[in-house]
Amino acid sequence: MSTPLTRASPLEPPGSTLASQLAARRGVRVVTGFVGLVAPTSARPRRALRMWALRSAQASAVLRARPRRVLRTHATRRTNVRKDGPMTSDAPREPLDAQLLRDLLRAPVGVLHRVDVRAEVTSTNTVLVAEAREAPHAWPPPSLLVADHQTAGRGRLDRAWQTPPHTALTASLLVAPGTPRQTWGWLPLLAGLAAARTLRSMTALDVRTKWPNDLLVPAPDGSDLLGWGPWRKVGGILAEVVDDERVVVGLGVNVDQVADELPVASASSLAAHGASQRREMLVAGMETSFVEVLELWREHAGDAVAAGLAEEVTAVCVTVGTDVRVTAAGGRELRGTAVGLDDDGALLVRTTAGEVERIVSGDVQHLRVIGAE
Structure with missing residues (x-):
């Protein structure tokens, strides 16, 4: 009689239970050399585990083949974190390694058809939506646009999001959901789940989500902030419909910003927690994880509940169970307690x-x- 499998918690390191047990049972060696590619935690055992192990092995080979000079250059980047004052950084900030990103993310190593890395754009979402409409055959889903710097980044409600050059992760993924359009509201939530999984794995930070599209980390000093509680925003997600079949899902993460480069008190960065990572590795890990989550979602015709993803999204979302103030469409305001997510x-x-x-x-x-009510 076989030993029952234990499903990993969505907040545990990827591969900590299910993937490892399946690997041992099927004689597959789990590859952990490339931490950016996240082991599947949902029960698609054979194909998911096999593909993850293959991609991890191939990605590790790609990294080993890269010139040592490239890896050493990035290793010199540093951020000083001071407990008694603001963070400072006097090290040069390197541009993205475009070839490394393409090697990691394009087939056959990766899961994407096209990876376009540009030095500067206004907004990756704006550019990708426009180009996907003008030249659909040039952008076969899933395809990715990455920018080393955005000059007019956008968030929800057209809020501006700007960062110094070479400090943030800014990328937009073109996907074809292949599910009923009424299910597309899950896309930013699933992207948040994939990003939180990857960041937790790569940084060991307690990364959570705020409904519908923010990525949060604990405040470094544990203090409460009006509207955010003990959490600070480290990233965000913006989904925009291209046409009846395609959607662009944009992702932005503050990576290397120091204290005086963060625009508001509610913002944070990985560097603020001493957890900065190569931006190429972050992009590769998060986009690969997102594509794999989408595959599972599609297999259940966009039913996140049946796929087990709704439960995982709820588990990482700190909004659920929290007292909230909501400003809805038209300016209507309501207060209460977030009790869950609908189907x-x-x-x-x-x-x-x-x-x-x-x-x-x-x-x-x-x-x-206290006193926010």
Whole structure:
């Protein structure tokens, strides 16, 4: 009689239980040399594990084949974190290694058809949406546009998002969901899950999500901030529809910014936690993880509940279970407790009047701070 498999928690390091057990049972050696590629934690045992192990082995070979000069150059980048004052950085910041990104992410090593790395764009989402409409055959899904620097980055509600050159991860992935359009609201939530998984694996930080599209890390000093509680924003996701078949999902992560480069008190960076990583590795890990999550989602026709993904998204989302203030479409405001996610990814809020309302789109503030009510 075979030993039952234990499913890994979405917050555990990838491969900690299910992947390792399956590997041992099927005689597959789990490759851990390339930490950027995340082992599948959902139960698609044979194909997912086999593909993950293959990609990890091939990616490790790609890295070993890279000139030592390239790896050594990046290793000299450093950020000084001071407990008694602001962070400072006097080391040069290197541009992205475009060839390394292509080697890691394009088939046959990676999962993407096209990887385009540019020195500077206005916004990766804006550019990719426009080019995918103008020349659809030039951008077969899944394809990725990465920018070393954005001059007019955007977040939800058209909020500006700008960073110094060579400090952030800015990328947009063109996907063809292949599911009913009413399921597409899950896309930013699934991207957040994939990003949180990867960042936890690569940095050991307690990375969580804030509904619908923010990536959070704990405040370095543990303090509460109005609208954010004990969390700070390290990244964000923006999904935009291209046409009836394709969507662009943009991802931005603050990587190397120091304190005086962060625009607001609610922002943070990986460097602020002493957890900076090569941006190429972060892109490769997160985009690969996202594509694998999408594969599982598609296999269940966009039903995130049946795929087991809704449960995982809820587990990493700190909004669920938190008292919130929501500004919905049209400026309508409501307060209550976020009690879960609906089958389409909408946020369910039990209002102070005791009614449960569905929030499909809106600005959410966490109200943990004393006196915020």
